[in-house]
Amino acid sequence: MCIEFTEEQKILRDTLRKLGKDKLERLTVESDRADKFDHESLRLLKEIGIFGLPAPVKYGGSEANATTLTIVLEELGYFSPSMGCTLIGHLALVRPLFLGGNEFLAERYFTKMAKEELGAFCLTEPEAGSDAASLKTKASLEGDEWVINGTKRFITNGGVADFYGVWAVTGPGKGADGISLFYMDRDVKGLSVGKIEEKMGIRGSQTAEMIFEDVRVAKEYMCGGVGKGLKLAFEGLDLVRCGLGGFSCGLAQAALDQAIQYMKERHQFGRPIAQFQGLQFMVANMAMNIEAARALKCFASDMCMRVTTDVVQIFGGYGYMKDYPVERMMRDAKILQIVEGTSQIHHHIIAKNLLS
Ligand SMILES: Cc1cc2nc3c(=O)[nH]c(=O)nc-3n(C[C@H](O)[C@H](O)[C@H](O)COP(=O)(O)OP(=O)(O)OC[C@H]3O[C@@H](n4cnc5c(N)ncnc54)[C@H](O)[C@@H]3O)c2cc1C
Known part of the structure; x- marks a missing residue:
């Protein structure tokens, strides 16, 4: 199969390749040895607009398609696997927002992406990995607010992200149909970082436990409606x-x-x-x-x-x-x-x- 890249895609690939050879390759070795999040590579990638790529033009992004994102990830796989994983955690929040985001959510979080702010996809829990429908994190409606309690494990960008997509049970006993998705900013009250994992590889990325203690978000922070979270x-x-x-x-x-x-x-x-x-x-x-x-x-x-x-x-x-x-x-x-x-x-x- 042969896919012909557009001129823009070729320019993006060549820009990443140059950055990779000049800087990312060295930073990858350094962050792996130090076992520390690679802030410098993140800064360099933000400078060339990588994290805003998928956001719609309407909100200041580039509306990149899956081919463009795959080109970017191929270059990151080559030069900086840790930043590849950092980007993947962020990208996983894009489609749910496209498919389920109300106008308020789309405007707020696509604009953040377009400004190169970083997202984190918070699904996995200590007791819920492959079996994502068995989540324990709960969200209960109190007045006009959802109150979220629980712990997420192995979250890429946990603690370094600017915003979070969090899955929680809103319909106990309903399995996959009882799970909803919420977006929230990193400074929301009650959200804290737990254990930061020491990993075998991709040591320049950050993987952390995220703890939600009485985190309150207004109703419009729910994405896709009650019970629609897991599909998203x-x-x-x-x-x-x-x-x-x-x-x-x-x-x-x-x-x-x-x-x-x-x-x-x-x-x-x-x-x-x-x-x-x-x-x-x-x-x-x-x-x-x-x-x-x-x-x-x-x-x-x-x-x-x-x-x-x-x-x-x-x-x-x-x-x-x-x-x-x-x-x-x-x-x-x-x-x-x-x-x-x-x-x-x-x-x-x-x-x-x-x-x-
Ligand atoms: C570095 C890192 C970063 C991560 N980043 C994120 C993130 O950003 N957000 C997030 O939500 N999660 C993240 N995860 C979690 C990741 O998605 C889970 O680790 C993965 O889904 C597997 O879940 P588990 O670790 O609980 O393993 P388990 O589900 O407990 O699986 C254990 C073993 O059983 C096998 N198994 C399970 N079910 C079946 C089945 N039905 N048939 C056959 N075999 C089966 C698995 O393949 C595996 O070999 C990350 C994990 C790591 C290690």
């Missing part, structure tokens, strides 16, 4: 899953490029290891798999994990050390099989569609 969450994830395919290809390509360079430089048995057919076949397979993955999220994330693991193998003992970026790439890749639906859940969705 899945819509939000659908958009992001296209982008995750691009992200996986970018990260796998970065690892493959490292392998190709290393194979030409490293000599064993008196010749470059690039001359060994076993390794030639490995990189040929990686290139084929990356190409095949360009349109498939689930295939792409599994492919990315395989490619980054094999690239560590090509580096031998050096691949296991922190002197080269490939061990970090392998750690960063693992999240792609977990976040926005695990690989098992994707297989489950595919099988359900085939068998229904």
Whole structure:
């Protein structure tokens, strides 16, 4: 499949590539080593307008389509997987707002996005991961306000986001139909940050627990109406899953490029290891798999994990050390099989569609 990019898309891709080579690549290594949120890369990406891309022109955004967002995520996968995840957490709030946002919400939060403010998608809880319908966070109506209580876990951008999309039970006992979505600003009373996770990879992104204690929001902060929240969450994830395919290809390509360079430089048995057919076949397979993955999220994330693991193998003992970026790439890749639906859940969705 060949998609012809527009001139604007090519300019955006080249701008990101230049920023990636000049700055993001180095910042990625530094934030991974320090295990600290990469504020500098976030600032640089905001400067070129990345977080406002999806907001409608009407609210000051660029109204970028899924192809443009996938191009951006492919470049971030290559140069800055942590910022790729930061963008993904933000993007997951876009479609719910398009589909369910009343005029007040659309104006307030699309305008924030257009001003490069960052969002966080708060669905997962300690006891509700893949089974999102089993949430415990509750929202009860008191007069004209919803009062929200509960804890969200593993929230990308938790504590660094400017606004939050939060799923809570408004209809106990109704399962998926009893969940509603609320948007809120970071400074709303009762919202606080709990544990900040120490992660295997994407260590330049922030993943945190978010605690809601008697958080009060007016009725117009509900998105999509009572009980419509979970459908909107899945819509939000659908958009992001296209982008995750691009992200996986970018990260796998970065690892493959490292392998190709290393194979030409490293000599064993008196010749470059690039001359060994076993390794030639490995990189040929990686290139084929990356190409095949360009349109498939689930295939792409599994492919990315395989490619980054094999690239560590090509580096031998050096691949296991922190002197080269490939061990970090392998750690960063693992999240792609977990976040926005695990690989098992994707297989489950595919099988359900085939068998229904
Ligand atoms: C770094 C990071 C960032 C994250 N960011 C966010 C975020 O921004 N917002 C948010 O809401 N969440 C976020 N998450 C949470 C993420 O979406 C969940 O971790 C994921 O959905 C899996 O849920 P779980 O961890 O509770 O695992 P579980 O659901 O407990 O799954 C455990 C295992 O069981 C398998 N499993 C579960 N159900 C089935 C089934 N029906 N069939 C077959 N296998 C099954 C899973 O595939 C997995 O292997 C993040 C997680 C991480 C690690």
